[in-house]
Amino acid sequence: MMDSEQAQLDGIAALFINMGASETQAKVMAAQLLKRAGQIAAERQLSQVEAVELLLKQVIEARQSG
Numbered sequence: 866m867m868d869s870e871q872a873q874l875d876g877i878a879a880l881f882i883n884m885g886a887s888e889t890q891a892k893v894m895a896a897q898l899l900k901r902a903g904q905i906a907a908e909r910q911l912s913q914v915e916a917v918e919l920l921l922k923q924v925i926e927a928r929q930s931g
Contacts, residue, residue, distance in 0.1 A: 870899075873899065873917070874892070874895050874896060874899060875895075877894075877895035877898055877899065877917070877921070878891040878892045878894070878895040879891070880895075880921070881894050881895060884924075884928060898917070898920050898921070898924070899917065901916075901920060902916035902917040902919075902920055903916070905919065905920070
């Protein structure tokens with residue numbers, strides 16, 4: 866894994882930890898989110914960053930409404 870990918874994974878995991886996940890859960894969730902972001906980026910012809918942003922917005926919205 867490249868340093869930038871690890872930094873992205875760590876940053877997203879930190880967000881999940883701040884939302885109440887354990888460190889282990891946060892790392893798994895971050896990895897899954899990044900994998901799905903890659904799929905969305907390819908499907909919708911978006912950049913990886915745009916796809917991550919889209920998914921994080923959905924996570925935050927779901928957290929606020931739930």
